[in-house]
Amino acid sequence: MGPGLRRGDTERGESTMSKATYSPGRAIAAHAVLIAYTVVALFPVFVIIINSFKSRKAIFGSPLSLPFGDAFSLVGYETVFKRGDFLLYFQNSLVVTVAALFFVLLFGAMAAFALSEYRFRGNTLTGLYLALGIMIPIRLGTVAILQLMVASGLANTLWALILVYTAQGLPLSIFILSEFMRTVSDDLKNAGRIDGMNEYKIFFRLVLPLVRPAMATVAVFTMIPIWNDLWFPLILAPSEATKTVTLGAQMFIGQFQTDWNGVLSALALAIVPVLVLYLIFSRQLIRGITSGAVK
Amino acid sequence: MASDDIAPVKKPFRWHILVFLLPATAVYTVVMIFPLLSTLYQAFFSQTWAFVGLGNFEQLFGDPRLSASFWNALRNNVWFFIIHMLVQNPIGILLAALLSNPRLRLRGFYRTVFFIPTILSFVIVGFVWKLILSPTWGVTSGMLKSIGLGFLFQPWLGKEEYALTTLALISNWQFIGIPMMLIYAALLSIPDEVLEAAECDGITGWSQFWKIQLPLVLPAIGIVSILTFVGNFNAFDLVYAAQGAQAGPNFSTDLLGTLLYRTFFGYQLQLGDRALGSTIAAVMFLIILAGVCIYLFGIQTRLRRYQM
Numbered sequence: 300m301g302p303g304l305r306r307g308d309t310e311r312g313e314s315t316m317s318k319a320t321y322s323p324g325r326a327i328a329a330h331a332v333l334i335a336y337t338v339v340a341l342f343p344v345f346v347i348i349i350n351s352f353k354s355r356k357a358i359f360g361s362p363l364s365l366p367f368g369d370a371f372s373l374v375g376y377e378t379v380f381k382r383g384d385f386l387l388y389f390q391n392s393l394v395v396t397v398a399a400l401f402f403v404l405l406f407g408a409m410a411a412f413a414l415s416e417y418r419f420r421g422n423t424l425t426g427l428y429l430a431l432g433i434m435i436p437i438r439l440g441t442v443a444i445l446q447l448m449v450a451s452g453l454a455n456t457l458w459a460l461i462l463v464y465t466a467q468g469l470p471l472s473i474f475i476l477s478e479f480m481r482t483v484s485d486d487l488k489n490a491g492r493i494d495g496m497n498e499y500k501i502f503f504r505l506v507l508p509l510v511r512p513a514m515a516t517v518a519v520f521t522m523i524p525i526w527n528d529l530w531f532p533l534i535l536a537p538s539e540a541t542k543t544v545t546l547g548a549q550m551f552i553g554q555f556q557t558d559w560n561g562v563l564s565a566l567a568l569a570i571v572p573v574l575v576l577y578l579i580f581s582r583q584l585i586r587g588i589t590s591g592a593v594k
Numbered sequence: 595m596a597s598d599d600i601a602p603v604k605k606p607f608r609w610h611i612l613v614f615l616l617p618a619t620a621v622y623t624v625v626m627i628f629p630l631l632s633t634l635y636q637a638f639f640s641q642t643w644a645f646v647g648l649g650n651f652e653q654l655f656g657d658p659r660l661s662a663s664f665w666n667a668l669r670n671n672v673w674f675f676i677i678h679m680l681v682q683n684p685i686g687i688l689l690a691a692l693l694s695n696p697r698l699r700l701r702g703f704y705r706t707v708f709f710i711p712t713i714l715s716f717v718i719v720g721f722v723w724k725l726i727l728s729p730t731w732g733v734t735s736g737m738l739k740s741i742g743l744g745f746l747f748q749p750w751l752g753k754e755e756y757a758l759t760t761l762a763l764i765s766n767w768q769f770i771g772i773p774m775m776l777i778y779a780a781l782l783s784i785p786d787e788v789l790e791a792a793e794c795d796g797i798t799g800w801s802q803f804w805k806i807q808l809p810l811v812l813p814a815i816g817i818v819s820i821l822t823f824v825g826n827f828n829a830f831d832l833v834y835a836a837q838g839a840q841a842g843p844n845f846s847t848d849l850l851g852t853l854l855y856r857t858f859f860g861y862q863l864q865l866g867d868r869a870l871g872s873t874i875a876a877v878m879f880l881i882i883l884a885g886v887c888i889y890l891f892g893i894q895t896r897l898r899r900y901q902m
Contacts, residue, residue, distance in 0.1 A: 400655060431627075
């Protein structure tokens with residue numbers, strides 16, 4: 300691992316240098332604010348999850364009580380599994396997210412390597428061209444994207460979404476990864492060249508393993524908006540067979556407005572997978588942000 | 595291959611550079627840049643592909659009904675952005691400042707929790723809040739009553755005068771993690787020596803925050819602001835999830851994104867209009883471009899950067 304890569308990882312909390320005077324009063328005040336905001340941040344998620352396990356009567360009678368005893372009921376989940384094809388939606392979301400993520404990481408890393416490793420005419424210009432997409436949202440091209448997908452027969456296929464999300468994710472991933480690739484030691488790459496490795500081997504065998512932490516960060520950043528997107532599934536692939544979980548939940552909720560048990564269970568089902576993934580990857584995400592990749 | 599970088603005089607064409615760049619550039623160009631340009635181009639043509647010059651723009655701004663809905667959406671969008679700048683970003687900065695204190699316990703826990711709303715989809719966020727604020731369910735009114743403030747309750751999302759502000763605050767709740775994280779990262783990158791020097795001069799606590807830390811993280815605040823701007827001016831999902839494409843009540847929560855969607859795809863009896871949709875997308879493009887340029891040339895270059 301290049302020495303430059305780890306530098307940002309040490310947070311100030313682990314250093315012993317700061318000797319700020321920090322009175323217990325101030326600490327209590329800080330915790331009071333932070334705990335208050337914790338309640339604000341978690342309250343809606345809490346309300347949905349507890350109520351998804353309750354009977355209809357309990358949902359309306361005492362919305363804030365826990366689902367124990369008489370109140371406990373799984374009727375909402377039964378409706379969701381009977382009426383909505385959530386397993387299929389879930390599978391669609393998974394295919395789209397994983398495939399787009401794969402292309403974003405592979406193509407993004409390749410382009411980032413070319414931009415950070417070689418000096419050639421047009422390097423800066425190519426970099427700027429690829430960075431445009433960080434600021435200009437791809438949605439503004441929706442009219443022509445739909446025409447393109449219809450013309451190429453990709454409308455209502457998962458490929459339409461995969462292609463769009465790949466294009467959408469590339470600019471930021473190239474930007475972040477090329478920053479990281481600049482920190483990989485030149486000596487190492489030159490040693491590889493002297494040993495007779497060609498440029499492709501240097502990229503795949505030497506550089507890619509070294510920037511794995513950065514790739515994980517990019518992966519998390521890319522994944523969240525893809526998984527949660529509503530606009531492109533709604534426009535490019537609204538058919539029953541290609542619905543993503545986000546669109547499926549939206550449609551289900553629209554249809555079953557008055558079936559509160561079903562709605563709450565559908566919401567809880569849509570929350571849990573992302574929540575679990577986030578809790579697994581949150582260290583990686585936070586480390587990526589604080590190590591300076593995005594500054 | 596080793597000769598590539600060492601002897602730049604008689605280089606053969608370096609195919610590998612092309613191979614590395616091609617896939618990303620191709621996908622990006624075909625699926626993003628080309629459609630963007632094509633959409634801008636179509637703004638100058640009618641539904642039947644006749645060239646109309648600025649005709650679509652004249653129609654958008656001249657037709658009383660169309661221009662009224664455009665200006666309504668733009669006004670709402672500006673208000674939406676103002677609320678984000680006044681509520682989301684200051685609270686994000688405050689939380690980041692509290693978290694950046696090295697003595698604070700449970701920092702990791704708070705950081706993780708504050709980011710949870712950001713990972714939820716708009717569908718979840720829109721509906722969760724719709725349920726919580728619903729007068730039928732009575733969660734909010736019940737809580738207000740229990741602290742003696744029951745008279746304050748209103749069906750906020752259902753009233754024209756409150757709906758947009760309520761939605762903006764919900765969006766703030768959702769995205770507060772982003773300014774918090776970016777500012778937090780910037781605060782961590784301030785060297786300890788700077789803070790220690792300040793302490794030696796007797797500058798601690800809040801005054802240290804105002805006089806030392808805040809000026810040093812201004813560039814990060816600039817980035818947060820422009821990200822907020824771009825995000826707000828193509829927002830669509832939250833309004834769609836909470837209020838539907840009609841952006842009710844009575845279009846009071848209509849943003850440029852929902853207007854674009856309705857114009858392009860049609861709604862109720864109104865047919866979709868590709869030409870006008872492209873025109874609105876083009877206007878949004880110009881607004882976002884103008885904002886980004888103001889930031890890049892007007893603000894970013896003037897922010898003082900300190901070598902740290």
